[in-house]
Amino acid sequence: MYRPHPVHSPMLEQAGDLHVSGTVALQGGQVAAAWAASDEFGLRADIQADGNTGPYGVARVGAGWFRAWPEGLRLALWADAGGGYGESSHTVTIHSSTTGDTTSETHLSGLLAQGAASAELGWEGDISAVGLELRSVTELLWHDADSDETGTGWLTTAELLALARVGGEAWRLQAFAGLSLPYASDGTTGVPLPLLLGLGVTWDLPRSPAGSR
Numbered sequence: 001m002y003r004p005h006p007v008h009s010p011m012l013e014q015a016g017d018l019h020v021s022g023t024v025a026l027q028g029g030q031v032a033a034a035w036a037a038s039d040e041f042g043l044r045a046d047i048q049a050d051g052n053t054g055p056y057g058v059a060r061v062g063a064g065w066f067r068a069w070p071e072g073l074r075l076a077l078w079a080d081a082g083g084g085y086g087e088s089s090h091t092v093t094i095h096s097s098t099t100g101d102t103t104s105e106t107h108l109s110g111l112l113a114q115g116a117a118s119a120e121l122g123w124e125g126d127i128s129a130v131g132l133e134l135r136s137v138t139e140l141l142w143h144d145a146d147s148d149e150t151g152t153g154w155l156t157t158a159e160l161l162a163l164a165r166v167g168g169e170a171w172r173l174q175a176f177a178g179l180s181l182p183y184a185s186d187g188t189t190g191v192p193l194p195l196l197l198g199l200g201v202t203w204d205l206p207r208s209p210a211g212s213r
Contacts, residue, residue, distance in 0.1 A: 003027035016207040025198025054087030153188035
C-alpha cells in the first residue's frame with residue numbers, strides 16, 4: 001500500500017525563501033513547497049498521488065529547523081504528518097508441480113495517516129546542488145469494508161535518498177534515487193517497492209517580505 005514520497009523542495013537558506021517543486025517518480029507524482037519563516041525555522045507542505053496499483057493520495061504538512069552556511073552547505077531537520085486514502089491490488093501466482101499454477105488477488109483499501117522524521121544534508125551552488133536525505137516514515141491504514149484485511153495496519157520504513165539539481169538561479173531540473181526498506185510492520189499493509197527513482201523541476205520564487213533577494 002505505502003508509496004514512498006519523492007524528495008521535497010530545495011533546502012532553505014534564510015527568512016522569506018519560498019521554494020516549489022514538481023516531481024514524477026516510480027511511486028507517482030508530487031507537488032511540494034517550503035517557506036522559511038525565519039533564518040532557522042521553516043514550514044512545508046506537499047501532495048502526493050499515484051495510481052499504479054490503485055488510487056493513492058496523501059497530503060502532508062511539516063515544520064523544521066535549518067541552518068545555511070555561506071559556503072553553500074545546508075543542514076535541516078524536519079517532522080511531517082498527513083493523511084489521505086489509498087487502494088492497492090496485487091495478484092500472486094503460486095507454481096506447483098502437483099496442482100498446477102494457482103493465482104490469488106489481494107486488495108487493500110482505506111484511510112491513511114502518516115508521520116515522518118527526516119534529516120537533510122546538502123550543498124547549494126549558483127547553478128547546481130547535491131544532497132542526501134535520511135528519513136523514517138510510519139503509515140497507518142484503517143482497512144475499510146472493501147479491504148481483504150480488517151482493523152488497523154501499520155508499516156515503518158527507513159529511507160535514504162540522494163539527489164542532484166542543475167539549472168539557473170530560479171529554475172532547476174532535479175533527479176533523485178534511493179531505497180525504502182521496511183523494518184517494522186504488522187503484516188497487513190503490504191510491502192512497498194524498495195527502489196526510489198524520479199525526475200522533476202524546482203522553482204525558487206522571489207523572496208517574500210520576511211527576507212530580501
